[in-house]
Amino acid sequence: MNFYTDRKFHVLLALFILLAAGVVAYGTPLSGVIIISAVILFGSLSLIWKEPHIKLAALVFLVLLSLTNVFANPMRFGIDFVGGTRIPVTLDHSVDSATMDEFVQTIKGRISVLGLSEVKVRAIGDNQVYVELPSNDEATIASIERSLSQQGVYEGIVDGKVAVSGDRIFRTTIRAMGSSELASMSGGGAMPDWGVAFSVDRAGAEQFAAAAKGKANYPIYMFLDRPTDAAIFFERESLRTAIPADSSDKEAIRAMQNAFKMVAGNTIEAYVLENLSDNVTALTNKTRALVSQNASQSYKDLLKQRGFAVVELPEAKMAPTMHRDIGGVLVLERLEAAGLLTAPSLSGSLATGIPNYNYVITGSVGNNTTSSAARAAEAVQRVKDIESILKGGALPVQISLGSRTTVPASLGSEFLKLSMITIASSLIVISIIIGLRYRNIRATLPIVLISLAEFTILLSILGSFTIDLAAMAGIIAAIGVGVDAQIVITDELLKKDKHTQQEKMALAFGIIKTNIVVAIFSMVPLLFSRMLSGLLLVEVIGFSESTILGAILGYLLTRPAYAAIVEMVLEGEKKAPVPASS
């Protein structure tokens, strides 16, 4: 049993160092995944390798790994334990899992824009989503609620006139076009890669006809939430890096003026900060100046002096995308800061001035993507983007916000403290019961130590994700059930009968294996509730996770480690008198 020269021990040690580095480097929640893999890895190794000291070493390393995680990464608790706010979002109607995933992702995206990283979004059933944040700050909550309920406004503008506005589109008619439809669009030329069709009502058709008359091949600038009462400012260098190499900043500004002009007023002016003339001032006391957050402070101060409310935006949103049309004119295609998302060109047949109710937007995927799978994926993405713009950037489903739940931080921490006390006291009482039952410290101590090890590993894994009320209840349950395997082994081995130690061990392991497999499989359907019924039962999923994890730990670790200890103890007992069974 010399650890210095033992190859197997060296392997375990190396694995431990590698995994511990991973736990520290990646942090939660990935560290939880690392520890779960470690449980399986070390568990399998200690099932294969027979040496008792290796089995024990594997358990010790796992506990150390779990402790590394607990100390290096803050454990995550649900709002019931840390305090916070839960906002229930109810969907207009039940949706399938794919739509629900899309919905959750969209909400996450909207909230991440607010710079709140600790917000959790999770689906409850098939028509509700919980948004949870570990804060009771009124302003933060209000900003989240606003961003959730906000409905974008879509405008399609041709040469300074609104041609399509979102409230004239029949939302339910917005759809992706099939490939046969696309083929019929090609008109002898190349078939477009993607297309979106939609219909408008009578007023919409008339509006379009008036705006588009005689404007064949003009770009139709598609805006989502086009800012009102705003101007946009660029530093020359950052503008130059974003525009095509063969264009000048003057030409770029002209392209923007084309895109932003509005005949009926509310034009968004675009300026280069270096050329700012003295007469550029805010129109009203609310006029916003959109500027990159990387712009120099002196310019921002200058804009403030001129009466603007300065809005600093990330550089990525301030970078324009431009292309030249068939006539060689530079066209602004996309500038997120101004809400401009795309600019397809108007087909000649729509420029006749005759009202038209059905429209299609088609396009091709750039030639730089070569593989057909990548092209198809990009086409799908483009269709989704356009659909989302036309629907006003709306979530895939209409929503309503429910009453929020608040848990004060003091109450949460009290719950957590009491839960921890409960875990500690149940461990102590279980130890006392086992002590009384066996009246033998050599049988009791290992049971208690291994339960403690199991608890540490369980807490570390679950804490890498989220420990909510149900998961905590599951941890307490796992402590009560976790000692079972050890009680079975101890009772079997302490029996005085004709069976050999090996036979007793085999019998005990047979029982444990059956128990654990059955215990896992009776909880598995709950864990996979979503696959079975399309509903994810979030309220109790934590309970099934922790009880199943507890059972797996029992099978992969308790069994071999406890058996190892017992073998060592028994070796010692050959010299000492055997303790009596009760």
Next chain:
Amino acid sequence: MELPNIYKGNYKMLVIFPIILLAVAIYFIPSIKMGVDFQGGTLITLSTKESVGAEDLQAKLRAEGMEATVRVFSTTMGYRVEIEVPQSKSLVQAEELKGQFNTLLPVVSNLEVNAYQNASMNSEYQEKKAGLDAVAGSMFALINKSLASMNITGTNDLQKRFADAYSEVYSDYERSISEPINKHVSYNSMSVQTVSPVLSARFIDSILKIAVWAAVLSMILVFVFFRSVVPSIAVLAGAACDVVIAMGGMGLFGIEFTLASFAALLMLVGFSLDTDILLTTRMLKRKGDPRENAYDAMKTGLTMSGAAIVAFGALFILSIFTHIPTYYEISAVALCGLFGDTFATWCINGVLMLHHMEGKKK
């Protein structure tokens, strides 16, 4: 701490205990109260600093027209007030109408477009539109408005007004709950859990599927492990009795049937099988006197149950202090089940197995 061997003498009489328990349990099962999860409705939980008289508050809320049921618990951190309100009829109706509207809307929108371009489509459009208008009319009636008075110009406008009307019904409902509560109680925090009838029906459907899967998987596994009919049936009978007894306990002690108590019942299937498997394996694989073997298994099994009772007992005590429903429901159901398991395993499964083993010997 020496336990008497209950299997000496006429062990078959032992069956009487679980049979009495089962009878009592079956009597109480119909009185299990459904929680908000499965019944639908709204549960409002307040935490307050000062005590609130449950009956007094209930009377006040009812006077405001709220069909509330109020319960008050004292916790280590003040008081917890639970107010249960049945699902509002107009909200239920509004949800139904919304479903109907969303189904009809695409058809009518398409017909409207077609009717612009082709007058022959007009009659069909008008016909379908009348259906949609009827649904919308019922929705507007819920907020005391009439379709005729609203000057709606087309399907797009109708859709917008319909959505507004729904939001209004929803916020009316919320206001009807929060206003009386705010008037009569001062609280530190409030939590509202609303489960629509549609969702509760889906929850029930979902847990039924899960329960069937869990039962079928457990049965298959038990048969695979034992490969023998009588022991398998003995094991499963023990587990089934356990779940029935636990459910009887829920009826008797007023533990609500919720997702949490359902999860606890599922766990009980696994846990009660633990002791049953222990007993059956010991009796099948061990040589010697079956009665002694059964008795030995019982000693081990009771230690196992003891450890579990300690853990769930601790959780139960915690739930009394904190009044966290998830803790209470899980621990109370588990304790009832562990109690039932003691009788189900050692008096039903044990007796069946002894009868089987002693029958084999003859």
